[in-house]
Amino acid sequence: MTATLIWILVAVVAIGVYLSWTAGRLDRLHVRMDAARAALDAQLLRRASVAQELATSGVLDPAASIVLYEAAHAARQAEEEQREVAESELSQALRAVFEDPAQVEAVREAPGGEEAAHELAEAVRRVPMARRFHNDAVGAARRLREHRKVRWFRLAGHAPFPLAFEMDDEPPAALVERAA
Amino acid sequence: MRIGIVCPYSWDVPGGVQFHIRDLAEYFLRLGHDVSVLAPADDDTPLPPYVVSAGRAVPVPYNGSVARLNFGFLSAARVRRWLHEGAFDVVHIHEPTSPSLGLLTCWAASGPIVATFHTSNPRSRAMIAAYAILQAALEKISARIAVSEYARRTLVEHLGGDAVVIPNGVDVDFFASAEPKAEWQGDTIGFIGRIDEPRKGLPVLMKALPTILAARPRTRLLVAGRGDEEAAVEDLPKELRARVEFLGMISDEDKARLLRSVDLYVAPNTGGESFGIILVEAMSAGAPVLASDLDAFVQVLDQGAAGEVFANEDADALADAAVRLLADPARRTELRDRGSAHVRRFDWSTVGADILSVYETVTAGAAAVAADERTTGLRARFGLARD
Numbered sequence: 001m002t003a004t005l006i007w008i009l010v011a012v013v014a015i016g017v018y019l020s021w022t023a024g025r026l027d028r029l030h031v032r033m034d035a036a037r038a039a040l041d042a043q044l045l046r047r048a049s050v051a052q053e054l055a056t057s058g059v060l061d062p063a064a065s066i067v068l069y070e071a072a073h074a075a076r077q078a079e080e081e082q083r084e085v086a087e088s089e090l091s092q093a094l095r096a097v098f099e100d101p102a103q104v105e106a107v108r109e110a111p112g113g114e115e116a117a118h119e120l121a122e123a124v125r126r127v128p129m130a131r132r133f134h135n136d137a138v139g140a141a142r143r144l145r146e147h148r149k150v151r152w153f154r155l156a157g158h159a160p161f162p163l164a165f166e167m168d169d170e171p172p173a174a175l176v177e178r179a180a
Numbered sequence: 181m182r183i184g185i186v187c188p189y190s191w192d193v194p195g196g197v198q199f200h201i202r203d204l205a206e207y208f209l210r211l212g213h214d215v216s217v218l219a220p221a222d223d224d225t226p227l228p229p230y231v232v233s234a235g236r237a238v239p240v241p242y243n244g245s246v247a248r249l250n251f252g253f254l255s256a257a258r259v260r261r262w263l264h265e266g267a268f269d270v271v272h273i274h275e276p277t278s279p280s281l282g283l284l285t286c287w288a289a290s291g292p293i294v295a296t297f298h299t300s301n302p303r304s305r306a307m308i309a310a311y312a313i314l315q316a317a318l319e320k321i322s323a324r325i326a327v328s329e330y331a332r333r334t335l336v337e338h339l340g341g342d343a344v345v346i347p348n349g350v351d352v353d354f355f356a357s358a359e360p361k362a363e364w365q366g367d368t369i370g371f372i373g374r375i376d377e378p379r380k381g382l383p384v385l386m387k388a389l390p391t392i393l394a395a396r397p398r399t400r401l402l403v404a405g406r407g408d409e410e411a412a413v414e415d416l417p418k419e420l421r422a423r424v425e426f427l428g429m430i431s432d433e434d435k436a437r438l439l440r441s442v443d444l445y446v447a448p449n450t451g452g453e454s455f456g457i458i459l460v461e462a463m464s465a466g467a468p469v470l471a472s473d474l475d476a477f478v479q480v481l482d483q484g485a486a487g488e489v490f491a492n493e494d495a496d497a498l499a500d501a502a503v504r505l506l507a508d509p510a511r512r513t514e515l516r517d518r519g520s521a522h523v524r525r526f527d528w529s530t531v532g533a534d535i536l537s538v539y540e541t542v543t544a545g546a547a548a549v550a551a552d553e554r555t556t557g558l559r560a561r562f563g564l565a566r567d
Binding site for chain 2: 025028029032035036038039042043122125126128129130132133135136137139140143144
């Protein structure tokens with residue numbers, strides 16, 4: 001009788017430890033996801049700022065300036081639900097403006113342009129990186145959260161279900177092509 | 181930035197991953213970052229000042245060959261001490277799925293962890309069995325790097341998630357500025373790699389050699405690498421054996437000079453390659469490249485634009501292509517030019533900057549690396565762990 005009780009007790013403790021470990025794992029994933037999201041936000045903001053700066057610098061022709069300014073402004077001001085669309089449109093605008101390698105050269109030749117072009121190239125390279133890391137974290141968190149033990153014991157608490165950030169982040173080829 | 185790099189394989193044994201880590205560490209040091217490399221090494225091995233020994237690696241049969249790995253209580257303790265003393269902003273683990281220091285660090289650390297996946301092994305049974313344990317450790321990695329699109333694909337298929345592709349780096353100018361050696365010039369074919377490792381493909385090249393020599397009798401094959409030289413030429417007719425010169429193990433300088441001197445570099449590898457650093461080195465030195473059509477090689481050669489490929493393990497195809505290239509100096513010049521332009525993206529200045537971008541992306545908005553107190557075991561779980 002006591003033996004059975006002891007065994008039940010041991011089993012309950014073991015299950016408890018396992019669940020606590022899983023909760024710890026989940027918590028760590030949420031922390032990682034939040035950090036990745038913050039990094040993605042920072043990179044997106046940086047890209048929009050550099051684009052806006054370039055648009056107002058007078059280096060580009062007026063039509064290109066307006067297109068780029070519009071898109072960068074919209075991306076910075078977008079509400080959370082509109083964000084993915086607005087950022088995708090900024091990617092498209094950047095590709096349209098810097099499609100021609102000659103345009104990139106023209107920016108580089110302007111005073112202070114070398115720096116601006118470098119900054120923009122850095123920004124458009126880092127956005128896809130940060131997004132990939134973010135979605136990787138989201139994927140890992142989702143896989144764990146969909147597990148039975150997490151759902152049955154509500155280990156995730158009130159944390160919102162993680163969502164991937166989907167957008168078009170293809171950088172303008174002429175800007176990142178450094179092989180030449 | 182304070183950077184900790186973890187090398188899973190013995191520092192005293194030469195290998196692609198070790199060289200990659202050495203070059204990466206030295207690149208960051210030149211930029212003024214603080215770098216510490218944790219690597220398995222024998223106690224009496226002289227180590228560069230930035231390398232911390234994690235103790236002797238133990239040879240264990242793993243994944244079809246004998247690997248020298250670090251594991252166990254003592255190694256885990258050393259990893260924790262290194263993490264504690266280093267106070268790194270970011271830890272960069274190489275090959276986190278091999279049961280060695282990489283996995284131990286993953287287990288023991290918290291904070292921004294970057295991991296590079298070098299190999300693209302087909303899923304092993306051990307990995308499937310250990311999947312649950314691996315997953316818990318691997319999900320701490322904030323950023324994954326794959327060395328090629330091919331490596332990324334295997335990674336995504338086997339472990340899920342995603343990775344950015346950053347190729348391995350090469351010091352392009354070191355190879356491009358090497359001095360050719362006269363005795364290695366004039367109708368020469370080069371091969372670099374372990375002689376007795378069939379995966380490096382020397383047997384395929386030996387099978388193709390009689391055909392090549394029949395068409396171009398003046399051709400010489402220069403082989404650099406360790407292994408049994410007698411056994412390598414065993415299947416070759418006696419009168420042709422003189423056309424093969426074995427150079428043995430050569431220094432980095434001689435390797436660059438060899439690649440600068442040869443008329444054609446042949447990489448007949450039959451498998452197990454996830455990147456192909458030797459092809460990048462050959463192209464940096466301006467050697468026209470002829471390689472087997474492994475996924476990784478085709479990619480490094482810019483889908484065949486920067487070098488020619490032949491059907492893997494097909495000695496006749498290799499011989500045909502080699503004879504054609506040796507007889508066509510214009511085509512070789514074209515390959516040289518395309519290769520030299522193409523390899524710029526593999527130069528350390530590009531690759532190192534990309535890796536640094538990854539570090540900066542993951543450290544933005546995250547705390548520094550610390551020993552993960554949650555994994556110390558039961559005591560920690562009940563709040564009994566010491567500080």
